[in-house]
Amino acid sequence: MVQARPINDNWLAECQALADGIRRRVLSHTVAHGGYLSQACSSAEVIGFLYGRGMNLGPSEGPLIPPPFAGAPSKDNPGHTSGMLYNGRRAANKDRFFLSPTHYALTLYAALIESGRLGPDGLSQFNTDGSTVEMIGGEHSPGLETNGGSFGQTISQAAGVAWARRMKGDTGKVWVFMSDGECQEGQVWEAIMNMAFQKLDNVHIVVDNNGQQVDGRVEEVMGLEPLDAKFAAFGAHCLRVDGHDLAALDAAFQTPHPGKPLVVVADTDPTHDIGLLKERWPNLHYIRFASEDERSRYADALKAMEI
């Protein structure tokens, strides 16, 4: 069943503006501090689509300026907060979002700012001591609900949430953003197998297939292709699209998938819109400038994007 959506003829332009804003904001931060830039380049359209079109979230409940870290959850620490507040209040008809590879935190924070869920100054706390705006976010960080840094766990937790929501009769979906590298974890396939067995069709998964991991190219570290065939073989309904094509992403997520989780493998370019990154290829995981000259060339690229 194709879900009825509010008519918004302008969504493509709005999502593209989100995507452009994410890239620009992460580049700006990277010029100043270094950072996880290639992840923003590859996933900006995907994340922009999720926040601008795909997900049905309520308004943010989080403060525009994120609170300092109040300590890990514990029965003796009722003051701890969850980053999920930034994705809106829990409601039976609202969607839930799980970002699995929390190394994309900077990209997510940028998306929250671009979509008005986090104040522009929120990013100034990034990776500063005592802040929740952590480099590799935890479940207290804006937009996050789990500690996804140990890969493969968030998809299973999302599956449990989806099972419980189905049991309760919730109509909202459960969205999971993943990266390709983490699909090397066996737990990912345990989770897909399980969701197919449980017929959890309230789960939407998108995989940022940017071909990159810490050591370099995925195909040289531990090849995963054919990734879409793997998901299908484990029982998911899987489509593969150009992850920079917003209309294609939208069509993919409107595909009926009764009785199966939906997985969209989004083929992406980790240098998309920032061609300078190609000079560093294939080592793109984290940008730490080798010289002031390199930094200034990225600053020039940023100026060009801001025009």
Next chain:
Amino acid sequence: METISRVHAKALTEWGREHPEAVVLSGDLTTSCEADGFRDAYPDRFLSMGLAEQNMMSFAAGLAREGLRPLVHTFAVFMYRRALDQIEMSIAYPNLPVRIVGFLPGVTTPGGASHQATNDIAVLRSLPNMTVIEAGDATDVESMLEVADGVDGPVYCRMLRGALPRLFPASDRMRLGRARLLSDGGEIALLSSGICTEEAMRVVNALQARGLGVRHLHVTTLKPFNDPLVLETCRTASLGVITMENHTRLGGLGTCVAELIAEHGIGKRQISVALSDSYLQGASPKYLMARYGIDANALVRAVEELAGRDLDIGEDELGAARTGTYFFEKQQEAL
């Protein structure tokens, strides 16, 4: 002594009747972990998770995030060893009320090192937010779910199955953080846990007959470890302290007690009767208890060491040895 079979099976099914938020997950060991009754009574709240324990632990966390009370059932080793990171990051960090119901502690299975949970307490008590409780008889097993339910956070239940003795009256339920006082005396503090309590009880009468005053406590809460009775018992024992457990000597009850003694500056000598620092082998509980040093004879030797004299206690003076097994004929496997 009364022996009863499938105590947890009955308790779990009764629990499910009164607690609609209870959901049972099983890793292909449903009858083996006595969850078959729950499965048959509440099929909509039973999840067959297959042989995929990492997913099972994180999935349970997701259920708990939605307000359900997941009870995860499989052999303990497949959770605390195979899926430790999942227990830590998915369950313990967010302090979610997942009940990790782990079977086959220590010598209770002939399944060999791959099946014997010999260092589970050491591992899990080091996790922030984790509560660790252990059963030693049928009454403890019947109490586990309600004790765990009172905890705001994850609980590791070191569970027993099969034919179990009833050492304590059915009405005398396990209480969190409260040891059971089994005998009184001023010379030796004897702290035992799990199946070792039954074994220790075989020895205590013979010790009292030799004129040794033994205060014997059965400990069921390993974390938090703050029972004032345990502290007082250690403090007042004139000869010293003996701990006895079905767990490696590293990180279990003996370590908990040693830390307590040190932190309070009590300065008592302690002898730890525990599994030697070794993996075990596939053999019967009786054989393993003798070979790896946690049977009645090992306890007698520890007492002799502490008392500084030969007690000359013969086998005929010890209470009857356990004849039950931790096995039930309906189990689908041979362990």
